[in-house]
Amino acid sequence: MTLYWQEKLETISRNELEKLQVERLRKTIEQASNSVFYKKVFDKHKLSPESIQSIQDLQNFPFTTKEDLRASYPYDMAAIPLQKCVRMHSSSGTTGNPTVVLHSQQDLDNWANQVARCMFMVGLRDTDVFQNTSGYGMFTGGLGFQYGAERLGALTVPAAAGNSKRQIKFITDFGTTCLHIIPSYATRLAEVFHEMGLDPQKDTKLHTICIGAEPHSEEQRARIEKLLGVKAYNCFGMSEMNGPGVAFECKEQNGLHIWEDYVIAEIVDPNTLQPVPDGEMGELVLTTLQREAMPLIRYRTRDLTRFIPGNCPCGRTHRRIDRFKGRSDDMIILKGVNIFPIQIEKILMQFSELGGNYLITLETIRNSDEMLIEVELSDLFTDDYSVLQRLTKDITRQLKDELLITPRLKLLAKGSLPVSEGKAVRVKDLREF
Helix, strand or coil, X not given: CCCXXXXXXXXXXXXXXXXXXXHHHHHHHHHHCCCHHHHHHHHHHCCCHHHCCCHHHHHHCXXXXXXXXXXXXXXXXXXXXXXXXXXXXXXXXXXXXXXXXXXXXXXXXXXXHHHHHHHHHCCCCCCCEEEECCCCCCCHHHHHHHHHHHHHCCEEECCCCCCHHHHHHHHHHHCCCEEEECHHHHHHHHHHHHHCCCCHHHHCCCCEEEECCCCCCXXXXXXXXXXXXXXXXXXXXXXXXXXXXXXXXXXCCCCEEECCCCEEEEEECCCCCCECCCCCXXXXXEEECCCCCCCCCCEEEEEEECEECCCCCCCCCCCEECCCCEECCCCEEECCEEECHHHHHHHHCCCCCEEEEEEEEEEEECCEEEEEEXXXXXXXXXXXXXXXXXXXXXXXXXXXXXXXXXXXXXXXXXXXXXXXXXXXCXXXXXXXX
């Protein structure tokens, strides 16, 4: 059985991989110097392709941030003439200028190959029917997976986001075998299956889903797999690095292989910005290696993860990063304690009595900052007051042990919280600063 999409590259020795990275990094520095932004940076710091003799020399280059991308809006990051760019993606720009990412045709071809490699790695083939529940347009999750699935040769169903009953009709009528879906919507879709009297394990051909776009715990992944009767593989991507396909789990499900022929990955302390040892948590920093239209050097992702030490049993030599703990800019500081929303989800998902929808609200009450966690009950759960009281105490105790503070917990009937078919809103900060 064929295990690899590109066996030579996926199982390349570390020594050969570093040689390839150095070669591609020099070309990337040369390419980046064509942009208005990087020409100024390189001239200021007296940097050039010749500054790279080893991978370690990359640390002499300054970081690039989301603020740099916004300040360069719209085209100061472009490293080729605009007439050679064929597509643009961007963020929503709700807090100022959006971040714009430009692509050449070569960039899109490389991206499609990268996503196809990910999909092949988890067992998908040209015999599969792939349904994409992500939004298209400026959001990279739609078109990124669309072109990757087409490169793989799968029959694609570009269903886009929302309309759960239509999604389920497509799944059952078209014999969909694989979904690309965000974790919170996967849980919602399972609920709609139940409401329609359908069992996804018996009434569909689903066997694989690709999940990403929002942080999720191992407990939530396990719940999704059980509800839908599938294997769920974690995907990492961001528009600044193309989109989905930067890193992906293999069938071992023990970390995401980050494709080091496409990016150089570093993990640094988010405060000191110095490298941390393998196995230690820090902020992921990425440098593109095959980007033509808009190379990025040492881009601070703000995502918190770690390199997983050791080799993967699948035989791939590209390093693995762990499930994301959260984002350095999403961390909640409450009463002097650092808290990530995924810590809360990890506890909630351990209780079968709870559904998948929850909301964390931070508010100021009598000059004191407090946390309220509202979570829906499973539709199969009782409304017996004494049982609910005992459940509330059990959950609160576990949350206190995990968070080191005691939140207020409110159990709600199913359907009480707003349902989002895009990225779920998990935190509302109403505190008075």
